[in-house]
């Protein structure tokens with residue numbers, strides 16, 4: 254896997270100062286500076302090391318089960334009158350794309366001599382993926398999770414505990430992903446020497462957005478190969494991914510950013526409707542701001558207070574967006590759509606019935622936009638099915654009986 | 656006019672007491688009466704917190720004071736209204752401390768202009784990177800006679816401390832241990848760090864903050880620096896108080 258590919262000439266990848274256009278950077282208090290600087294100066298070198306890459310590849314293959322299939326979904330294709338390929342990240346060990354990043358970061362943490370791992374989680378998928386690699390590498394693991402998410406993603410809380418992690422509820426603010434991230438950052442401030450923070454999405458201070466994107470870039474590297482085998486061309490007409498902080502989207506788009514013929518579609522959580530006051534559609538509602546150390550688009554009041562978002566999906570319930578994506582939005586390279594809670598639910602039921610695949614609530618947001626794209630019958634569409642729906646069964650069941 | 660922070664250290668190089676209080680806490684209109692009480696009780700510097708919804712560097716006590724202040728309706732524009740004409744009553748240096756996002760939303764240039772009109776002396780924005788300050792904002796702050804104060808921690812390298820010292824005006828804020836505010840880490844083993852700082856002979860005075868809560872910790876910090884900053888312990892005292900003016904008098908009295 255070429256996670257250390259040189260992207261220096263691309264205007265969509267990170268620049269040498271840690272920015273994507275006017276977005277990115279590292280807006281952190283001095284207490285975090287030594288840790289973040291250590292990552293900034295070392296991550297690329299570590300990722301470039303052949304022995305690191307070998308270890309990473311071997312774990313992805315033998316432990317995660319990669320490559321994940323690229324599956325031509327026949328009945329879905331028939332319904333939407335295009336060739337729809339699902340990139341099956343749901344089939345990874347632990348059930349989502351999140352494990353690609355946690356494998357990479359735990360190997361990095363080991364090389365940095367860290368002995369304690371912390372993480373934030375929304376849907377619990379990143380928490381489970383982190384607890385999993387900590388068990389594998391025998392490291393102490395503390396996961397911060399919003400109290401509301403602890404309730405709505407209960408199966409994942411149980412899994413984290415069984416894997417030996419300590420789950421700490423975040424009780425401030427909206428008690429969701431944003432607040433869990435605040436708590437994880439505060440933990441890191443208080444434990445600067447022995448602890449590595451495995452951030453779970455393509456946000457946060459530089460180098461996290463680029464580092465996470467690189468660990469997830471295995472997704473688009475595989476898509477290129479698999480699509481070539483199946484269609485004769487590496488290039489689809491459309492790439493579609495849901496976007497919370499933007500890690501599965503970053504992985505899906507990574508090796509296609511400089512292929513102008515490939516249309517890139519990112520789907521945000523519209524909640525109860527973009528203008529309902531209960532939404533997480535950051536590009537539509539956000540303005541330039543600072544969240545969790547990154548300058549990016551951010552949902553905020555005119556006084557610069559961060560607005561508490563809403564989404565039925567815990568993994569998309571975030572008022573910001575990774576800086577790479579803010580840049581893709583601003584440059585027009587990516588098209589940003591939003592799916593409401595109801596649209597996502599309908600799409601999840603549809604995929605289950607048509608293809609026998611129960612998607613994660615997050616991934617269902619991407620599926621929900623197939624109906625809104627001007628697809629041609631000959632179009633090849635690749636959609637990142639970022640996770641499976643086991644963790645969402647309670648939500649699915651409660652809405653079925655309504 | 657010479658900046659009030661510089662005047663203070665020229666007059667009083669040792670034992671400077673800086674008290675942090677969140678603006679709009681515990682009530683929206685508490686800001687000015689608390690500042691007045693602090694000055695009367697003998698605080699040398701007042702650091703006013705501009706509340707933020709997501710204060711990453713703060714522990715629960717200051718977080719809660721910010722949440723309450725925001726609920727009370729505090730914001731930068733409201734604070735500036737409250738501070739209109741405050742220099743008629745308050746002579747001690749006043750520093751605004753907060754996070755970058757609300758200041759960006761207000762507009763950094765407009766913010767500096769307003770601060771200087773009102774008579775604010777310094778600003779602390781812990782999440783504004785040093786490099787960005789230097790390349791984009793240094794001239795702006797200096798033109799408005801606003802001292803920009805940076806933090807250093809026990810983990811900050813000597814080279815970086817020297818760079819921070821060269822960019823800081825007024826004083827350097829030495830965080831006593833790598834922690835969020837109000838964390839009760841042991842101050843005992845910090846004296847080596849304080850001595851190391853002292854021996855660097857920085858051009859700026861040094862105030863030590865985080866974990867200073869009473870006479871004992873204040874004296875320990877003040878022995879190795881030009882003074883110290885108290886935040887969490889003060890907020891706690893105010894939060895529990897029935898007579899804020901008296902609480903402030905007693906609090907400052909117990910430290911002096």
Ligand SMILES: Cc1ncc(COP(=O)(O)O)c(C=O)c1O
Pocket residue numbers: 349350351375376377378379453454455495496497498499500501502567568569613615616639640641
């Ligand atoms: C299955 C799944 N998809 C997507 C996401 C959203 O995160 P990101 O935007 O980083 O891919 C999550 C987050 O928890 C998730 O669990």
